[in-house]
Amino acid sequence: MKRNGGDHSGGPGLETIQLITEHGTRVEHPELDPWVEDVRDEDLVKLYEDMVVIRRIDIEATALQRQGELALWPPLLGQEAAQIGSARALRTDDFVFSSYRENGVAYCRGVDLTDLIRVWRGNASSGWDPYEINMATPQIIIGAQTLHATGYALGIQQDGADSAAIAYFGDGATSEGDVSEALVFAASFQVPVIFFCQNNHWAISEPAGLQSHIPLAGRAAGFGIPSLRVDGNDVLAVLAATRWALARARAGGGPSFIEAVTYRMGPHTTADDPTRYRDANELEDWRAKDPIARLATLLESRGVLDAAREEAIAAKADDVARELRAGCLGLADPGPEAVFAHVYSTPNSWLERQAGNYGRYLAGFAGGSAEENI
Template sequence: MADAATQADADEQASLARLVSTSGERLPNAELDPWVAELDAAAIAELYQDMAVIRRLDAEGTALQRQGEIGLWPPLLGQEASQIGSARALRGDDFVFATYRDMGVAWARGVRPSDLNRVWRGATASGWNPYEVNMAPLQVIIGAQTLHATGYALGIQNDGADAVALTYLGDGASSQGDVNEALIFAASYQAPVVFFCQNNHWAISEPVGLQAHRPIADRAPGFGIPSMRVDGNDVLAVLAATRLAVERARTGGGPSFIEAVTYRMGPHTTADDPRKYRDPADLEIWAPRDPLARIEALLRGLGAFTREFEQQVADAADTAAAAVRAETIAIAQPAAHELFEHIYAEPHSGLARQRAEYLRYLAQFEEPTESGQPSTDGGAR
């Protein structure tokens, strides 16, 4: 069984489109090369710094959760290249519909990491204005964002604009009805949307092989959507593949599906213990494929990974982490009554009744005020 699994992994790796080997060697690829032809060492270094910063922020998110400052954190360790490479392929007027794990995408779109933590701290339903960064709030309902993206893309099409919608999903979400409905609508109307599947091999505790006996990318052509499988740990390949798909959508070529094959090195969330279901040998296989290590090796070969650059990256990562920690801890908890204030655009009598009942319930647990009566605002949650 072990030999069969090893061979299957080798076959999968051999089938993936890539531009940088695990040892940092630049590889030729006739289809992808034109899409990153302008990238020099400085541009590749910027991609590396992006990945290093979000890795540091990811570690800070886990630490904040362990220290009780936020309620949950979904680590992205191992998926940095998939997120940065795809997000950096977009224009400012393109619109992103992401999953709960896509903090790196949010970073690339200009979302402050602490704004992500407003949700994980339970202080708000959305930490930012979607129209300021052209990125919807992170979606926790599995696969729902693909329908939102397709609908938005149809709106772009109706407006006669040339923007593109890009939506992220995991390998597990590919089995959701919402995702399949989105693919059908996108194909039927040739909507300008790109489906970007981060196949990290695990749908919580279920391996991808349980639901996909063929590559996930093979499903899209059945809907009439062109697809590609890329090495999701190769930031240059991801960038090139996404640029190709985005340009197809932008110029009237309809939707595309990208399967970025990567690996979730950490737990599903901080509430998960992958040691209960995952073979530690898998981590030993994937560790040498680290997305940062291969770009570091590439940059060293180009003479661009200097001590000065290394220090610059470390300083940028530490500065970002210190900022997100300070800002997260400073997030105030809203008063209980605020839970009811942003549900409907106009006042609603039924909601007002629920609000009053909830505040009366909370008042049972509060200390009386100086007047001898409980507080009327329900206090902070």
């Protein structure tokens, strides 16, 4: 049976806001226009470059997985505008809590490319130091990061700072209890947190239309949290909506909820086969709304994106992909004792005893070092 991913047209105050249509035309919106009045054509070119680069990263990482160099990869194909538009609205002192798909956000935060794929190669339990870039490592447990972001935002509030926390999650996560608990707590204490939902229409094989019969942004009202629903394939609208939410947070206005309506054009992960549950016509419909192509059309119409500039951006994207591949292939396999590293923040006699027993076990093999016998 064919199951349509569905798309809600919205309700009162929940229209899907656009600033750039799928045809590459700039349209006005009185609510969001003021938040991007400073964005010039050159700024749009930079956003375009970001999206091209992260799509190239995504393609390269997917190829690495198919070639057996990565164990798994969660593609972001089609969601570039949602990630770049929101990430570029943040300040360096804002803190990001993401799921496993926000590799574009991680790129904007300055994550080293090798650190981006370290976990997916199976070389480490974590990719980077969260405090170096103010972004937590990806959360695999669906929706749990919303609680982490809310707790961090409470800390910001207690410190009297004007930074904010942002939690990224998908449409499927809104069915998890953790998300509802985070929304309740955030609303109760009016903490500076943004709940950023990338509604890509499919929670693995479960369509968004089955999970909710109203726009997901409409759920926020039940918790007393203001929300916006934007075209998640429109990088300018996403940038504006995130700036709006950040301004509320910094001014003490409490939490906000943004639903970025986008589409996952690839599989849920490289272990998934979307052709088993998704109609091919639906995918083609969304290809026509491609976030990169629409911005390119707008920039070309304004005369700021010519063939030479596109070639330069493509060359940069290829350079980044080469760096990613080299970093992946250059990762050294961890030794067997690494399993005991970073389990606790301070020495622990129980863990040290286990490590000692394991070391003696390995040393008992005849010939070679313990590492060679693994």
